Structures are given as structure tokens and as C-alpha cells.
Amino acid sequence: MTTYLIKGARPLGGDAADILVKDGRIASIGDSLTVPSAEMVDAAGLIALPGLVDLHTHLREPGREDAETVETGSRAAALGGFTAVHAMANTDPVADTAGVVEQVWRLGEQAGLVDVVPVGAVTVGLKGERLAELGAMADSAARVRVFSDDGHCVADPALMRRALEYVKAFDGVVAQHAEEPRLTVGAQMHEGDRSARLGLTGWPAAAEEAIIARDVLLAGHVGARLHVCHVSTAGSVELLRWAKSRGVQVTAEVTPHHLLLTDACAEGYDPVFKVNPPLRTDEDVAALRAGLADGTIDAVATDHAPHAVEDKESEWAQARPGMLGLEQALSVVVETMVETGLLDWPGVADRMSVRPAAIGRLSGHGRPIAPGEPANLLLLDPSSRAVVDPAALASRSRNSPYAGRELPGRVVATFLRGVPTVLDGKAVR
């Protein structure tokens, strides 16, 4: 195993130091280390962060390998600075059995670019009718701890209560896609001034907030852990703040696109901007940023959702919802949170690595940059700026909402347990 000496990086944005990576771990950190046998990585001016952890990735395999595979999605993740991603369960077949989650986990091992952590479906076939075999998935080789019907809400309150209770047996968490389905029939975009004018059926903020309100009450009542996926409204942030103040074990994530983009993107009807939950208003964006800054929202999660060209190059209503996120997530956080002064580098590490790893119960990720720790690291050039070119992405799909937009920050290198997956800004393989 090659030993690497990372020269002059700034761990969590602090003072420059040399980091020696050996046998998968951080061997030592110090000034002017010299290890003749080590391969040098010039990291002058670069920020060192713990490898990022995504709680919400769609890798599309099995079922839609034309849109993404575990391998292409893993490569996109590595290029984005991730060392672990949670693969959502809405594949075909659905990841609702030990067999499917083990298949996804094994594909991740074979790709070997990030730790692919399968999410198990809460209900059989994501249908919201009866619980999937959650315990079997937890006990499988994939060791599932996060369960989600993402794409669908576990709308039945009694079923949601049972799911929250049941996963306590193996320290699991239910990640809820908060969307009251009766309030979003045919919904296409945020319900407000723009939807009224554009003639697109509205997706009211209350449809998300109603479910969050219900579920934090349920989680508090049964003493279970609840995670809320892709929070998108100012009202949701308020509800989460209230629930946390009452001691409810609730965590939440926000996507990069909800931190940056608004429903103004729907003008022109380009379905690359169609996503669920929809892009909201400037006020929502400000509240989400503030919630992430003060920790009400625990994590940034990409909701990376690759789609084949024909599923996006269509009428708005016919297009599938979702957008790419893995390769630009950190850049968007730099733009919206760091350059605005809302979050410092330790804060970025906390929201993109430490807390998501804790929510997913991943012991080897989200660790401090310190001797003896697993060498899951990324090196970021914060001063670099580049225009996003979808054709240059490693994802198999091209539905990036950031196409043509200049964003700051470039991931120069990523290490997964001491092995580089990205060097000089390029995937190693």
C-alpha cells in the first residue's frame, strides 16, 4: 500500500501542516515531515476536510443502468469529495429485501471508489402498505441502518409510527420523504405567484410541513429517531427547531439545490429544474441557509438523481423530477454557506461529514483529522472557480441544474482509507 505525504494542507481551514497517510490511516500530522519512501502530494493552499458522507444518493442500479450505475455514481461521488454515500431504495427491483441491499452493497465494494451504504425501503415495494423486512436488511451484509421510501412519503400515520418504533431494535432511523400525497396530486412546482402564472399545478409548502409536524410528534411520542429528507421550506425549519427544543430525536438534511436555486428557475419550463420537493422562494432559501448554519438542519445531502436524456428533454409535466448533485455539492456549499460567512470550514466538515456519518451510524467516516484515524480525506482548492459543463461530469446522466453556472471550489484529491480515488482533480480509475 502506497504511503502518501500530503504537504502543506490546512486541516479544517486551520494552519498548514503535513499529513502522513499510511496503511489506510493518518499516521502523523506535523510541520515539515519528511518521509523519503512516501509519494508526495503538494497541497499548498488546499483545505483538508474529512471525506464527505451523503445521506441521499440515487445510484439507479439495479434497474436504470442507462441513467447511472453504482460504479459511475461512485466515481461522481469521489470527484465530489465523498467517501461514503447512502444509496436510496427506489431501484427496480426496490431495495426492500436483504437480497437487493446486499447486491447494491456488493456492487459498491467492487467499484471501490466510495463506501456504498444501501438504504432499505420502509414498506414493501415503496407502496406504503406494510413494512418491509427491516430486520433482515439490518442483519444483512449491507448492515442497513437508514430506512426510507424516498420518492414516496410513508403517508399512513399508523404505519409510520410502527416503522419508527420497529427500527429502534437495531438503532435504525426512518428517513421520511415529507409530502402529504393528497395535497400534491399532479403537483409540478412550488405553489405561489409563479405557479399561478405559469399554469403549473402547485406543490404547497404545507404538504411538507404537515408531515414533518406529524412525524416529530410521533417520534417524540414513541422515543424513536426520525430523519427528514430534503427539507425545502422556511416553515419546516421552524418546526424542526421547535421539535429539537422539545428534545425530539429528529435530524434533517437540505440539498445543495435548495440552498442555491429558487422557483424562478421554472420560468422557461426547462425540466432540468423540476425536482421533488420543488425549488422554493428566496425566503425559503434564506431560512434553509440559516437553519443549516445554526444546526437546526444537521446535514447537506445531495439527492443526486440522475435521469436519462429522454426523461428530461420533454414537456415539464412529463419529465421525471430530480437533478444531479454529487459533483457540485461542496462547491454549492462553499458558494452559499462559506463565501457568505454563514459556515466556517469546521462547520462544513460537521454538516457534510461528521453529522451525516453519525445519522447513518457509520463509524469509519466523519472522523477528526488526527493521527490514528481512518484516512478518509479530501483536499479542496477553495480559490478555484469553474463553469459547470454537464458533458464533463462523471455521472452517466447530464441533468445538472448548474450547467453554465460558475461555482467556487475544486476537489483536488480524495482518499478512501488511504487510497486515492481522485488525484489532480481527476478520478484515479
Next chain:
Amino acid sequence: MKRHLLEAADLDRADATLVLDTAAQIDQALAGREVKKLPTLRGRTVVNLFYEDSTRTRISFELAAKRLSADVINFSAKGSSVSKGESLKDTALTLEAMGSDAIVVRHSASGAPHRLAHWVRGSVVNAGDGTHEHPTQALLDAYTIRQRLGRLEGVRVAIVGDVLHSRVARSNVGLLHTLGAEVTVVAPPTLLPVGVGSWPVEVSYDLDAVLPKADVVMMLRVQAERMNASFFPSAREYSRRYGLDADRMAVLGDEAIVMHPGPMNRGMEIAAEVADSVRSTIVEQVGNGVSVRMAVLYLLLGGAPS
């Protein structure tokens, strides 16, 4: 004029007035002529691309193009490659390759004409997209109002009915505002969009309070299936609260007119005796539709009038 007519906002006041004036010139030019045909668009090809059944709008556009001597192709989504799953983009590129100069599109998806306009070099005319807009309907309505009342500036227009789902309402609100009319939308709160407060209109839930002040009452079609989705309790209650019957017509001012884009639900939003009264412009609207669509095609394809 812009290259496409996708929504009312594509027309500023000068452009909108130009369309109406051009329609009036066309009407004059054709009045009393045995051969109702102008040579203006000879050799140009207009495609009617209809993804929704709409015989009246398609015929209106077809007649407009033919009276300008354009070649007209009717491309109906039913029974074509579209029903076999061809995408809107592939259809657009096919029509483009065949040399169409303008595509008139009707589609059930809001924004479909905007996507189409991205993919073709010719002009795109929106003939109704989902619950978004139907700009030539608004132009023919404005033309009809001007013809009857002699002006648009300051005219008080009440648009009554299912504003939430109405592309006619959206286009009329935009265009009438551009042309200086004062618009009030009247509907039960369930049939108004949440964002209606940002529109340049007054909002009322009370038809009886609005009627005495209205110069124009524009009734919208209410689809019975809205009832099943609890937008209102019953057709009878809707009709009682928001239908235009003879009693309500009696409170209108002397000059006031009654409009409807058709097709009507007689007895639901409009009583037969109202639809057939002298105040009703419903038949004129149909005739004016052809003139206004001729003007639009002429201005988009033929350039400004000499």
C-alpha cells in the same frame, strides 16, 4: 414583434395594438369579397400540431392560414407517431426538417410551446397549453371588446369562473392589463390560484357585487369533473352563485356585453337566454378568431404591413 407568440407577455402594448389593427385591416380588405383569400403567405407552410382535441381552434387556425394562401398541414397527435411514443422534440425536429415556417401548437402540458420554441427555427404560436395560456383567444377577445365598445382603455372586465385551471383567463388578464383595461376575476376561492394576489387584477368572490360595474362579463367554462375534486359542492350550487342567468344579466349596464370562449355548458355557467341575447358576443368571437389569427400569422411570417 417577437418571433414566437407563446404568452400574452410576448406582446407589449404597441405589438398587441398592431395585431388588432392588422386584424381590422384584414377584415376590411376581405369585406364583401367573393374570394376571401389574400396571397400574403403563398409558399409558406404552417403546421397545426394538436396534442389535444380542439376542433374549433384547429379549424380557426387552419382557415386563417389558408386565407393567407399558406400551405397547411394538420398534425394530430392521435393516430400518428406521437401515439407510438415519439417525443415532442423528435416531432418538432421532424416538422422542422420538412420545412415548416410556423408551428401552431395545442398541448395539455403547460409550457410545451416554450420547449418547442427551443428546438425549432420557425415561429411557434401557442394555441393553448395546459392551464397556462391561450394568447390568440385573448387577442380575439380584445378585438371583440374593441369592436363592440370602441375602446379597451379603462374598460371594466369581469372574468368569471374557473380561473385556476383556465388558460383563457391567464392570457386575458395579461393582455387586457397591457391594453389598459381594468380586470376583476370572480370565482369561488377554490378556483383561484394561491398566487392570484400578484396578478394585476381585482379579486372578488361575489358575482352580484361585480356585475353592475362591469362593461364586459367574460364567462369561463367550468368542467364538471372539478366537482368531484371538491372545488365546489354541486353544479347546482355553482350555477346559483356564479352562473350568469337572465336575472343577473338584467343588472348589467346598457352597453355591457357577455362573452364566452366556448364551448359552453348552457345552464351551468351561462343560461341559454343569456348566451343567445343581443349582449352575447359568442358568435362574433368565433368569426373574429379567424381574423386575429390571420393577423398573427401574417405579422410573424410576413413582416409588418406595408
